[in-house]
Amino acid sequence: MNIAVVGIGYVGLVSGTCFAESGNEVICVDIDRERIEALQNGHVPIYEPGLEELVRRNLKERRLSFTTELEAAVGQSMVSFIAVGTPMSADGAADLTGVLAAATGVARAATGYHIIAIKSTVPVGTNDRVRELIAQSSRHRIDVCSVPEFLKEGSAIEDFMRPDRVVIGSTSEQATAILREIHSPFLRTDNPVLVMDPRSNLASTQRSPCPSLRDQFAQPDG
Numbered sequence: 001m002n003i004a005v006v007g008i009g010y011v012g013l014v015s016g017t018c019f020a021e022s023g024n025e026v027i028c029v030d031i032d033r034e035r036i037e038a039l040q041n042g043h044v045p046i047y048e049p050g051l052e053e054l055v056r057r058n059l060k061e062r063r064l065s066f067t068t069e070l071e072a073a074v075g076q077s078m079v080s081f082i083a084v085g086t087p088m089s090a091d092g093a094a095d096l097t098g099v100l101a102a103a104t105g106v107a108r109a110a111t112g113y114h115i116i117a118i119k120s121t122v123p124v125g126t127n128d129r130v131r132e133l134i135a136q137s138s139r140h141r142i143d144v145c146s147v148p149e150f151l152k153e154g155s156a157i158e159d160f161m162r163p164d165r166v167v168i169g170s171t172s173e174q175a176t177a178i179l180r181e182i183h184s185p186f187l188r189t190d191n192p193v194l195v196m197d198p199r200s201n202l203a204s205t206q207r208s209p210c211p212s213l214r215d216q217f218a219q220p221d222g
């Protein structure tokens with residue numbers, strides 16, 4: 001599958017690289033030109049065990065590329081994962097400027113049905129906000145979903161490649177099926193995909209969740 005990842009910090013770089021390692025064609029987009037140029041040359045700006053080797057292998061095998069050109073990346077993809085930073089603003093709330101800008105850019109650049117999958121950590125209500133914001137930005141159908149990231153720095157590759165569970169916030173069957181397919185190589189048979197509605201009430205799971213999971217993932221997206 002052709003995938004764009006927007007925001008190539010810790011989460012975006014690990015996610016994009018692992019998606020490429022599992023056989024997808026991944027274009028990674030960031031507004032930081034220096035960062036992108038370094039990555040194009042196989043220089044990884046963060047230290048994470050095993051990451052540089054994976055980046056270099058997937059670059060060489062042409063499943064992974066890096067660009068500052070959002071439009072071209074999205075135009076060639078069906079799914080865009082948004083992994084831009086959400087720093088705390090003065091009032092303590094997550095600053096969604098980057099997420100909203102990236103989502104609008106993706107919607108404008110989509111050339112057909114497209115999924116915006118938000119990986120950034122965002123408050124409840126963000127998916128609705130994004131949906132409203134982009135409503136007039138594209139003549140194509142755009143599904144807005146949430147796939148929150150739980151990786152830890154230091155074991156990020158392992159966490160991404162062997163997650164305990166994958167949480168998908170979605171109301172679209174088509175988007176859910178595509179996101180499941182993208183994550184299927186990372187899931188061992190007994191690990192669940194938890195599908196929830198956009199405001200994250202537990203809607204369905206591949207197997208029955210225990211109550212603590214319901215509590216833990218009560219609000220994965222907005």
Ligand SMILES: NC(=O)c1ccc[n+]([C@@H]2O[C@H](COP(=O)([O-])OP(=O)(O)OC[C@H]3O[C@@H](n4cnc5c(N)ncnc54)[C@H](O)[C@@H]3O)[C@@H](O)[C@H]2O)c1
Pocket residue numbers: 006007008009010011012029030031032035083084085086098099101102119120121122149150151152153
């Ligand atoms: N780092 C972690 O361990 C971790 C774990 C889980 C979730 N998260 C969440 O994931 C999100 C990303 O975290 P991170 O640590 O990777 O952030 P980061 O600060 O390392 O990277 C964010 C990247 O986004 C880029 N960016 C900002 N605005 C952009 C735009 N409009 N278009 C394209 N690129 C843009 C920046 O240049 C930067 O390279 C945050 O919401 C964070 O809370 C982080």
